[in-house]
Amino acid sequence: MTAEPPMPALVLGRLADERRLRVLAAVALGATSVTAVAELAGLSADEAARALAQLVGAGIVVEGSQGLDVSLRAFSEAARAASAPRRRPTFEDATPEQAAVLRNFAGEDGRITELPARAGKRRLVLEYVASRFEPGREYQEREVNGRLLTLYDDPASLRRFLVDEGLLEREAGVYRRVASSRLYAAPGRT
Numbered sequence: 001m002t003a004e005p006p007m008p009a010l011v012l013g014r015l016a017d018e019r020r021l022r023v024l025a026a027v028a029l030g031a032t033s034v035t036a037v038a039e040l041a042g043l044s045a046d047e048a049a050r051a052l053a054q055l056v057g058a059g060i061v062v063e064g065s066q067g068l069d070v071s072l073r074a075f076s077e078a079a080r081a082a083s084a085p086r087r088r089p090t091f092e093d094a095t096p097e098q099a100a101v102l103r104n105f106a107g108e109d110g111r112i113t114e115l116p117a118r119a120g121k122r123r124l125v126l127e128y129v130a131s132r133f134e135p136g137r138e139y140q141e142r143e144v145n146g147r148l149l150t151l152y153d154d155p156a157s158l159r160r161f162l163v164d165e166g167l168l169e170r171e172a173g174v175y176r177r178v179a180s181s182r183l184y185a186a187p188g189r190t
Contacts, residue, residue, distance in 0.1 A: 008082035011074060014058040019043060023051040024060065024070065032067025091128070098128040112152040115161065123165060129158060130167035133177035144168070144175045 014020055019041070026040035026048075038048035052068070055061040059074045089110035091099040101124045107113050112129075116122040132147050133139060139147075141159075148155035159175075162168040168175050 008078045010058050011060060011078040014054055014060055017051070017054075019047055020051040020054055023048055024055060027052075027055075027061050027068045028070050032069075037068065093131070094128050095124075098124045101125055102128060111150070112158075115152075115158070122161070126158075126161055126165050126167055130162055130177055133168065133175075135177045135179045137176065139175045141173050141175065 015024065022041035022043065023037055026037045029040060031037040031040045034045060034049050034052060037043075037052060038045045041048055041051075043051070052061060056063060059071055062069055062071045087108045088103050089106055089108065091102050091106075091110070094102060101116065101121045102112070105112055105114055105116055105121075105125060112125065116125060129148070129151055132151070133144075144159055145155040148158045152158045159168070163170050163175075167178055169178055
């Protein structure tokens with residue numbers, strides 16, 4: 001069973017501590033035991049052992065028959081993962097204008113990561129979100145939040161933007177999508 005390659009954030013996180021960097025340098029300079037690492041790194045044996053455990057756990061340092069060694073594989077795989085092209089969602093149910101904006105404000109999973117600051121771009125994103133609701137149908141706040149949570153981590157803010165932009169209307173805790181000639185209805189949605 002092969003170990004899972006370390007993620008770039010894990011590798012960088014493990015190297016964000018001066019003691020672990022000193023331990024890594026000691027191993028790279030040839031230290032093959034905890035005692036030798038502690039001496040070269042200028043740390044106590046306990047400090048060196050703790051730092052070394054973190055590096056070994058992340059796959060940055062490996063223990064072999066010759067003792068400790070730096071895993072170049074960990075660095076190359078983390079670098080490869082960090083530089084891999086980002087998969088872009090297609091947003092097939094959006095207008096071309098909406099899709100162009102959404103690609104800049106959504107993650108690989110198609111969820112919105114942040115709302116655009118510019119009003120025009122934000123409006124396109126909100127119109128896309130509003131198309132998730134059927135015109136004329138009433139939605140309780142819990143159902144609205146559930147639908148919005150599938151698209152964005154802060155459904156309350158998104159709901160407020162939709163109401164403020166006039167895309168959803170709210171009355172006594174009941175929401176309805178506003179029928180608008182400008183609001184795009186995706187295929188299969190009315």
